Amino acid sequence: MKKWVPITSGLLAGFIAATISFANFSSNPKSETASASNKSDAEKVYVPFGQKDDYYMFASGGHSGQMFIYGVPSMRKIRTIPVFSPDSATGYGFDEHSKKLMGGYTWGDLHHPAFSETNGDYNGKWMFATDVGNSRAAVVDLKTFTTKDIIKVPNTAGPHCAAFVTENTEYMFLPTRFAVPLGQKYESLDDYSSKYRGVMSAVTFNEKNVKLNIAYQVALPPWSYDLSDAGKKGSKDWAVMTTYNTEEATTTMEVNASQADRDYIVLFNWKELEKMVKEGKYENVGGQKMIFPEKQKGGIYLVPVAKSPHGVDVTPDGKYFIASGKLAPAMTVFSFEKAFKAVQNKDFAGERNGIPILKYESVMEREVNPENALGPLHTQFDDKGMAYTTMFISSEIVKWDPKTGKTLDRVPVQYSPGHSVAAEGDTVSPDGKWLVALNKLAKDTYLSVGPSHPESMQLIDISGKMKVIQSAPVDPEPHYAQMIKADKIKTIEVYPKDPKNKDAVYEQKDTKIVRKGNEVHVYGIAMRSRFVFDAKSKRPDVIEVNQGDHVFIHLTNIDFDEDITHGFAINDYNLNMEVQPGQTNTMEFTADKAGTFPLYCTNFCSALHQEMNGYFLVKPKK
């Protein structure tokens, strides 16, 4: 393996500054790369009124904790799905169900959304994501675009590498960015190498009861795991992930984690790990089945790679995995077939922490080093198997052929792309057509909003020579996105009646307010344009309780009519929830404040929406 010319952090900063100022200079809005300069480009992104986009793009909302839904090619934002953070627009994090899901956290850091798959193809049913900030995983139902389950992943800190699902959604793997002692108990950083661990969690999803579950975990060496990807076709039983800080630095990571010439790709066979778990080859750590590779041997291997790689991506044919250099200006193509042979022949170059190291030369297929391309991060693919790699430092997308290493095309983007996303790009059969660059910096692309600018997404037509033809601002932070054919997603129009739901009432006459001690249960309905909490009462839209009562408001929207959503808020009680057509939702709280509080519908629902209000009266304690 040749020695990589290391880009030290000082140099790196210099490169970034240089590229940005250069890019700035050449980014006059009139320049051809920055604008849809001719009519045919404009027509390509124009979706006339009455027509719909061909693709949904689900973009990560990063530390907003949310997911943003865009239409492609128009790049119009359609929806925000709150996942790890509360959202008063939808009452997410306020109603009982979502409050429980949130588990007391008020923010999250969502990096990599992943669709459920069947035979390596997005099936349009579910979307998964993880929270680097508070170590959680979530599933979103694509029938309703709502978050259905969230689990806290114990023993781990920051599952950044996730979520990437296996070919038939058997697992999603959650390797961590931060090493911590198992159970996150206190250990001195002097004992980092012996006491700290990076942990990979294998999470399953039960479609029937809509629950996520941790099947097992692996206590990996105390390194940082950056990105992962699941194998496909011939490599479908395998998954790969990149590492950095194999130096095991405990301070000033910027410098100390960039010392060694090489880090590793971790290669593992999840079928083998599954078998080990079945055979009881694990230890119980905090209620989780934990595999320790230094004791329970097999299934996990290391492949040396140029220092501090960021992304690793499996080609659609499942034959190769491509690591991107970050600090080394190259992409390295590795062959699964060669790796399998090396494993079979025990062609090892020693081991680290009990994990065998495969020889670089035995697994490497080719090193690809496009001229002056700097900071390769992530790779996507088109329908012909061609690769598109984002260059963070030289601010461009490079198209190249994984089979020859030849550079085919390049296009500048504004600026510093992290990931990009291709249409159906992570499947066994990408569509080609579109690629969206997810740029970290917008700089002068949009109207100024002060010192902090939005991030930018640029739509690139990849059907011929690459061309940027549209852009859209996006809130922080589009780490990654997936793009799915629109017709694969089948949403419901209204929530069907649920006779088994004890909280639901569908007729005005069935509404009631029930008191049990100091617990008050309201079974009410919302309809155009009134609330009915107790039809028999003199004032059916008024709730009266005593100070200190524990109140449950169960509210059903009986407008079985698409798009007629009602909101329910109590003035000055910091409470707000939403009931979509046919849906029943519950709000639970203690009426600790005495007084008179108007309640009202927050979602404009009819000409008499403004009349859709009542009172919440709290009688003071004597």
Ligand code: K7E
């Ligand atoms: Cu921003 Cu995928 Cu979290 Cu790379 S990650 S850029």
Ligand code: CUA
């Ligand atoms: Cu109901 Cu506005």
